[in-house]
Every structure is written in structure tokens, then in C-alpha cells.
Amino acid sequence: MSERKYTYEYPRPALTADCVIFGFDGESLKILLVERGLEPYKGCWALPGGFMKMDETIDECARRELLEETGVRDVYVEQFGCFSGVGRDPRGRVVTVAFIALVRPADHQVRGGDDARLAAWFDASDLPPLAFDHKEIIAAARRRLREILVLRPVAFRLLDETFTVDELRKVYETVNNTTYDRRNFHRKLMQSDIVEAVDDDASICISSSNMPGKTPERGRRPRLFRLGESLRTLSAPDNPSVAADEDKREDGSMKDLFLF
Amino acid sequence: MSERKYTYEYPRPALTADCVIFGFDGESLKILLVERGLEPYKGCWALPGGFMKMDETIDECARRELLEETGVRDVYVEQFGCFSGVGRDPRGRVVTVAFIALVRPADHQVRGGDDARLAAWFDASDLPPLAFDHKEIIAAARRRLREILVLRPVAFRLLDETFTVDELRKVYETVNNTTYDRRNFHRKLMQSDIVEAVDDDASICISSSNMPGKTPERGRRPRLFRLGESLRTLSAPDNPSVAADEDKREDGSMKDLFLF
DNA sequence: CCAAAAGTGTTGGTTCTACACCCATGG
DNA sequence: CCATGGGTGTAGAACCAACACTTTTGG
Numbered sequence: 375m376s377e378r379k380y381t382y383e384y385p386r387p388a389l390t391a392d393c394v395i396f397g398f399d400g401e402s403l404k405i406l407l408v409e410r411g412l413e414p415y416k417g418c419w420a421l422p423g424g425f426m427k428m429d430e431t432i433d434e435c436a437r438r439e440l441l442e443e444t445g446v447r448d449v450y451v452e453q454f455g456c457f458s459g460v461g462r463d464p465r466g467r468v469v470t471v472a473f474i475a476l477v478r479p480a481d482h483q484v485r486g487g488d489d490a491r492l493a494a495w496f497d498a499s500d501l502p503p504l505a506f507d508h509k510e511i512i513a514a515a516r517r518r519l520r521e522i523l524v525l526r527p528v529a530f531r532l533l534d535e536t537f538t539v540d541e542l543r544k545v546y547e548t549v550n551n552t553t554y555d556r557r558n559f560h561r562k563l564m565q566s567d568i569v570e571a572v573d574d575d576a577s578i579c580i581s582s583s584n585m586p587g588k589t590p591e592r593g594r595r596p597r598l599f600r601l602g603e604s605l606r607t608l609s610a611p612d613n614p615s616v617a618a619d620e621d622k623r624e625d626g627s628m629k630d631l632f633l634f
Numbered sequence: 635m636s637e638r639k640y641t642y643e644y645p646r647p648a649l650t651a652d653c654v655i656f657g658f659d660g661e662s663l664k665i666l667l668v669e670r671g672l673e674p675y676k677g678c679w680a681l682p683g684g685f686m687k688m689d690e691t692i693d694e695c696a697r698r699e700l701l702e703e704t705g706v707r708d709v710y711v712e713q714f715g716c717f718s719g720v721g722r723d724p725r726g727r728v729v730t731v732a733f734i735a736l737v738r739p740a741d742h743q744v745r746g747g748d749d750a751r752l753a754a755w756f757d758a759s760d761l762p763p764l765a766f767d768h769k770e771i772i773a774a775a776r777r778r779l780r781e782i783l784v785l786r787p788v789a790f791r792l793l794d795e796t797f798t799v800d801e802l803r804k805v806y807e808t809v810n811n812t813t814y815d816r817r818n819f820h821r822k823l824m825q826s827d828i829v830e831a832v833d834d835d836a837s838i839c840i841s842s843s844n845m846p847g848k849t850p851e852r853g854r855r856p857r858l859f860r861l862g863e864s865l866r867t868l869s870a871p872d873n874p875s876v877a878a879d880e881d882k883r884e885d886g887s888m889k890d891l892f893l894f
Numbered sequence: 895c896c897a898a899a900a901g902t903g904t905t906g907g908t909t910c911t912a913c914a915c916c917c918a919t920g921g
Numbered sequence: 922c923c924a925t926g927g928g929t930g931t932a933g934a935a936c937c938a939a940c941a942c943t944t945t946t947g948g
Contacts (some may be wrong), residue, residue: 377643378641378642378643379641379643380641380642380643380644380645380646381638381639381640381641381642382638382640382641382642382646382648383637383638383639383640384640384648384685385640385688386640386642386646386647386648386649387646387649387686387688388642388644388646389646389647389649389729425644426647426718426729428645428647428720428727429720430720431718431719431720432716432718432729433718453715453716455713456692456713456716456731458686458691458692458693458731459691460688460689460690460691467688469649469686469692471716471718471731520886520887520888521781521785521888524888524891525781538900539900539901540899540900546887549886550885550886550887550888551884551885551886551887552884552885552886552887555938555939555940556899556900556901557900557901557902557903557939557940558937558938558939560900560901560902561901561902562937592897592898592899592946592947592948593897593898593899593900593945593946593947594898594899594900594901594944594945594946595899595900595945595946596899596900596901597900597901624811624812625810625811625812626780626809626810626811626812627780627806627810627811627812627894628780628781628784628810628893631784631891631893633888633891634887798927799927799928800926800927815911815912815913816926816927816928817912817913817927817928817929817930818910818911818912820927820928820929821928821929822909822910825909853918853919853920853924853925853926853927854917854918854919854925854926854927854928855918855919855927856926856927856928857927857928
């Protein structure tokens with residue numbers, strides 16, 4: 375071992391990307407963890423992540439690790455913080471950039487990594503002991519998630535392409551740990567241009583989550599919605615086309631927040 | 635030269651911290667830049683920043699560079715993004731973590747770095763050509779600053795300890811590139827518990843900015859305010875004492891935003 | 895028919911917006 | 922006394938919270 379080929383004039387930290395992957399099963403917020411196959415913290419649960427390669431950005435690294443370790447792809451991913459505590463990794467100096475990922479119920483079927491590690495969903499408020507400083511990273515991620523949900527229309531990324539009003543309300547209630555009046559939420563959402571109704575003819579059976587505790591199928595059949603036309607593109611945090619001309623925008627105040 | 639002492643099994647990027655330092659002179663948003671004394675981009679203007687040491691966190695690094703390169707200390711500093719484009723530094727792979735810093739007018743007197751580099755304030759909407767990808771970093775910082783101003787009571791950090799209502803309004807107007815009704819802003823601020831009046835007896839002459847274009851000293855003398863008692867502590871982004879029990883908080887929805 | 899869930903109306907109170915108006919100060 | 926800028930009041934519109942009520946479905 376230890377064919378140490380890379381030498382530098384000054385010491386450098388190793389750089390990793392770690393992903394806090396959020397899911398929603400209609401009842402509670404879930405986080406996807408993997409079981410570590412190697413020391414340190416072997417057998418312990420941890421956030422999916424890994425070392426950045428020299429020909430990729432840290433964001434590309436996050437997406438790659440997401441795919442390699444959990445099979446998750448095509449999801450909303452957003453950077454939210456750099457964790458650099460000197461002693462956070464017993465192997466030495468490792469700095470990590472943490473990401474939030476939001477996955478839809480349809481993509482909840484995950485597999486372990488190539489190296490046969492387990493991947494499993496945990497209730498966000500009932501997590502097992504975690505490796506490294508991942509507990510703090512997750513706490514920060516949950517705080518940041520609340521902010522993101524207000525700033526950008528991304529709650530939808532925790533639901534299927536089409537969803538019901540009450541499913542969406544449940545997301546906001548769960549993340550914000552509160553409750554909203556069912557009727558007021560409904561009306562407020564309809565008044566905004568956030569969502570648009572989808573002509574529910576044959577689409578009914580196709581839709582909706584499939585995680586445990588779904589399809590009570592009782593009472594009136596709900597209408598299905600999807601993200602409105604105008605917001606379809608813009609939900610990415612640093613969409614260059616959106617970001618580009620933001621400088622010249624006349625009124626840049628935060629008017630279009632997603633408050634419920 | 636090139637006594638390359640540090641060797642690793644896998645390649646590692648160099649890690650730096652860069653600071654987008656915002657100031658406000660009563661009229662427009664300013665950014666503090668330094669002139670590069672070394673190649674690459676020698677003589678070009680750039681964000682203050684530098685390489686992380688092995689015994690400090692990236693946040694400590696940001697604060698250190700801030701002090702070393704510009705003499706700025708005791709300011710609000712918040713991480714906001716990691717920039718990792720593969721070709722962003724011609725010397726090789728350098729990843730940077732970007733910070734936003736907010737400094738008060740009283741601290742606008744800055745000096746160049748130890749190595750005799752110049753430091754100077756520029757109007758945020760009239761910047762010189764910049765080194766590396768610093769133009770994009772600044773664009774992202776300005777976007778993020780708008781978000782931060784809504785989420786946390788930090789606009790005050792661009793003003794002196796005590797300030798007038800209209801100074802504060804100017805900050806929001808400038809950052810958000812809009813205008814607010816003078817009277818409505820005033821009333822809204824008074825209704826909230828954000829600020830508290832300071833008994834302005836002898837304090838008048840001590841207060842207020844001292845950057846160019848100040849003290850018109852015409853018309854009624856304005857009352858002075860400062861950040862309210864309840865918010866004095868909480869303005870730090872990841873104040874551990876605040877963050878700690880946030881999990882158990884009953885209603886975690888974003889009710890206390892700073893919208894104007 | 896009943897229970898359960900989705901969707902619509904109503905109403906009183908609060909807040910917002912766009913003003914008009916008064917107050918204090920320097921020249 | 923008047924120009925300038927700080928501070929207060931008000932009325933109509935818009936918005937919000939808390940409900941009652943209707944509609945649709947499964948059993």
C-alpha cells in the first residue's frame with residue numbers, strides 16, 4: 375500500500391462531498407443513509423459521499439456519489455455548507471462540502487453502492503448513531519431546508535410529478551413542524567400561480583406515492599396538480615439563465631416567497 | 635524553491651477562503667477588493683482570501699485572511715458557497731469556499747495587507763476587471779445577500795451601532811434595488827421588535843457614518859435606534875445556542891422574516 | 895346512509911398601500 | 922419664513938384566520 379505519488383509544497387486537506395438526501399413518504403421526513411463498509415466507523419451509518427476527483431467540480435462529485443452509492447439520479451441537488459472541523463475525520467484533515475438532495479417517492483427504490491454497502495431510509499427525527507460529524511451536518515441541513523422551501527419552489531421535488539394539494543401541505547407541515555388550516559392552504563395555493571391543475575382523466579392510477587402507508591382511497595378523489603408552467607425551469611438554485619440578468623432586474627426584493 | 639514535502643496517495647485540490655466584503659456608505663453598496671501582488675493576475679483586483687492552514691477551519695481561515703489583508707475584524711461573516719470549477723485557477727486545482735462579510739462604516743478605514751497590497755472600496759455595480767472567477771462569486775454573493783437580509787436581522791451590520799430609520803431603509807432599498815415608502819417602512823419597523831430607540835441625549839455627535847457624502851445636517855434631527863434586545867445575540871447564522879434546541883421547537887415555520 | 899376526505903363560502907379582524915398632514919431645524 | 926427632511930394619521934383595498942358548509946367517494 376501507500377504508493378504516495380502526489381506531492382505538494384504545502385499541506386492540503388482532502389475534499390469530499392456529502393449528501394443529505396431527503397425523502398417524504400406522506401407522513402414523515404426521511405433521510406437516506408448508507409452503512410460504512412470500511413474503517414473508520416465501519417458498520418456505522420453515514421451520509422453518502424466521497425472524495426472529489428481532479429476533473430470534476432464538487433457539485434459533479436455530489437451527483438456522482440449520489441448515483442454510485444444510492445442509485446439516485448435526476449434529483450434536485452443544492453450545496454449548503456462546508457464543514458471543516460480540524461478533528462472531524464480521524465484519518466486526517468478532511469473537509470467536506472455538504473449538499474441537500476430532494477428525491478421523489480417514485481425514486482425511493484434505492485440500492486446499495488457498488489461495493490455492496492447497504493442504503494436505507496430513516497425517519498429524520500429518529501436517526502441511528504452516525505459517523506463523523508454527520509449528525510451536525512444533518513441538523514444544519516434541516517435548518518437550511520426550511521429556508522430553501524421559503525425561497526424556492528422545491529417542496530414539489532419531494533413529491534411525484536403530479537400531486538394533490540394535501541400532499542403538498544403535508545410536506546410543508548412536516549418540514550416546518552407545524553400545521554396549516556387545510557382550507558386556507560388550499561385557497562392560498564390556488565390564488566398563486568405556483569401550481570397548475572392537470573386534467574385528471576386517465577392519469578389517476580399512475581400517480582401518487584408508493585411508499586408504505588399510501589392509497590387510503592377513501593372519500594372524494596382529489597384533483598392532481600403539477601408545478602406551474604412559469605416555475606418549471608426556475609427551481610434550480612443557480613440556474614445560469616435566471617441568475618444572469620438578475621443584476622439588471624428592476625425590483626429585486628424578495629416578494630415571491632413561498633410562505634404558508 | 636519547490637521543496638515539496640507533502641505527499642498523498644491521491645491528488646488533492648488546494649483549498650482557499652475568499653471573502654466578499656460588503657459595505658454601505660449611505661448611497662450605494664460597496665465591495666472591498668485587494669490588488670494582487672503576485673502572479674497569476676498580478677496587478678488585477680481580487681477578493682481578499684487565501685489558503686487554509688491545517689490547524690484552522692475554513693471559517694477561521696476566512697476571518698484570518700480578512701484581518702491580514704484588509705485589517706477588518708469583528709464583523710459578520712457567513713459562508714455562502716463553494717466554487718470548484720476545474721479551470722478556475724491557472725496554477726492548478728484550487729477550490730474556494732466563499733464568504734460574505736458585512737462591515738460597518740466605522741470600520742471602513744482599511745489598510746492593505748502585510749505584503750503591501752492595496753485594498754480599496756468599489757461600487758458594487760461598477761467593478762473593475764477581476765481575477766479568477768471572482769466576478770461570478772460576487773454575483774452569487776449579491777444574490778445570497780438578498781436572501782440573508784430576509785432570513786436574518788443583519789442589515790444593521792452594514793450600519794453603525796446606532797442608526798436612523800432612513801439609513802436602514804436605504805440599505806434595504808439598495809440591496810434589493812427597489813424603493814419603499816418612507817412612512818410605511820418607518821411604521822412597519824416600529825411595530826416590530828427589531829429595533830429599539832436609544833435615548834439620544836449626548837449620543838448625537840458620536841453616531842453615524844463617516845464615509846463620503848454624510849452629515850447633510852439639514853431638517854429635523856432623526857432619532858437613533860439600535861438592534862433590539864431580543865435579536866442582539868441571535869444574528870449569527872449558526873449560533874450554537876440558538877441552533878441547538880431548534881429541533882424541538884414547536885412551530886418551526888418561517889414566520890419571523892425581515893420583509894419590507 | 896354514514897364516514898372520511900376534498901373542495902368552496904363567509905366573516906371579522908388585521909395588515910398594506912398610498913397618500914395628506916404636522917414637526918423640527920438650518921439657512 | 923421657507924426649504925428640507927423626520928415622524929404621524931387615515932381611509933380604502935387587500936389579505937388572513939377561523940370557521941361552517943357542500944361534494945364526492947367507499948363501505
